[in-house]
Amino acid sequence: MESKDLVSDDGRITYRSGVAARLAGLSPETLRVWERRYNLSNVERSARGQRLYSAEQVRRLSLLKQLVDQGHAIGVLAPMSVDRLQELAGAAAGRPKAAGPLKVGVVGANLARRIAASNRDGSDLVVQHSWSHLDQVALTSPLADVEVLVIELSELHDSALPLILSAARACDGAAVVVLYRFCASATIRALRAHACLAARVPADVGELLSLCRSALAGDRLPPAPPLPTSDLRFDEDALFNIMASGSGLACECPKHLADLLLMVGSFERYSAQCASRNEDDAQLHNELGRAAGQARVILEAAMERLARADGLPLPPGLIK
Template identity: 55%
Template structure:
């Protein structure tokens, strides 16, 4: 693909793209329906499974409704039905075949609408790859300086690659996000910690690049508005530590006739988690966003600590070990 600096580029010629917001090519439709693309092609060839439209180049184009139908047929095939008999049924007839306890297949997740910024990034993604079925690339330009003229078809995520990330990029990224109403994923090779922190505080996802294709897809899916987030840490109740550091150190140094050293390793892991849980609670917060991140880290460490405490107790019972319990520990 040839890209002129400052010129918007639609990557419609790549096989992973969608012809419109409701038209998916075979590879994308198969991924959304949970099918291997080879299986879908066999179904079409043998059973004419869907009355699809065709692009100007003769490629099959599937609508949202047709993708839902494919997902439903796949669900029924998994239940033991023959695809040849299902292909002739209407959608309502298909739904009546579902087991009573099985809900109809939910609407599949659609590809993330992404606008690309960065010449090297555009060239790399133009080569395609199976992972990119999850992305609908709606526009691209060579540089952040040229991105002000970028016109996209409802981009949800800006995927930006900058070799050197400096404070000079902060204002253009913020302006472009406001202009397009999109989230941002920023890839960088070199950058100051303060600049990275400011981008993250502004709600951008920042990652050291270049990332491989599967990582890019995950980053874009995470950035899409409405993507699942971590559970609200404020709503999670954590039990206090069952073992303090002195108790765990005693366990780690306890002589054992066991062939494995799992008790010692578990005790050492718990000491590290106890320490990190305390550290995250005391870490300095420069912004409200920092406070939220550190709170979530502390909760994650606390949840991991509780799981390993329970595992240590099970191991102790199985091996007949006496667990030292700290004064005041539950």
């Protein structure tokens, strides 16, 4: 059995990597990845070549784990001193923890509706204001009654950053959660640098509630033929109607298929925007977009068959 600690020649207690990982709340695999990618610690080695961690190094690992769990990026934290890590952790601990329902402002055509449909008792997230488009928020007078501003942008580009910051200012310093399906790493880093919590669109509102609480607590990638978008048969409204309507089927296939269509459609649009903004790889992005469009057409045909067979709501253009 692995001993808990070793005593070095100068009397200091050191820990083997497996023990150090457990004391810090990490898995040994995560510690190995962090060490390999970010060279976190200038550790000693035993006579047998085992990595040995001092108590101070274990404390540093524990602070890193705590801050990563709060939403900070390990790549940003890795070069920081222990004092700076402790300062960040202390600032987060000193913020009031959210309790009870959260008052939110939401940006996204269907987000408020999804929140309302998922709050069975209406007490988890209270939608104070909602907007269909991001640029509408800054036109509203200061909104002191919003604790968390939740912004959903399926295809998130850096061009949205000024509007996101303007919206945050209009909400009088509210915490900001930005949800996306596709986004460049550089844009995510820019959002985090402005204290925004950026995350993929969650599968359910329960996950969104956790994201909002984390954000409030401060816890913190030659032109081709046009893409086949004109034959869109199920827009986002139609898909959310299907997801909300329930099904006579014992499984949740309609919901899962609708979610797949949302993802594929979002990636199709995202690729089109990349192609128009980057001449160097426009052809590649057009090919990616066409592939996504072809997949969408196949999935839409399957969704239409499923909707007709199960009596699910169809968009007006498909009602016969």
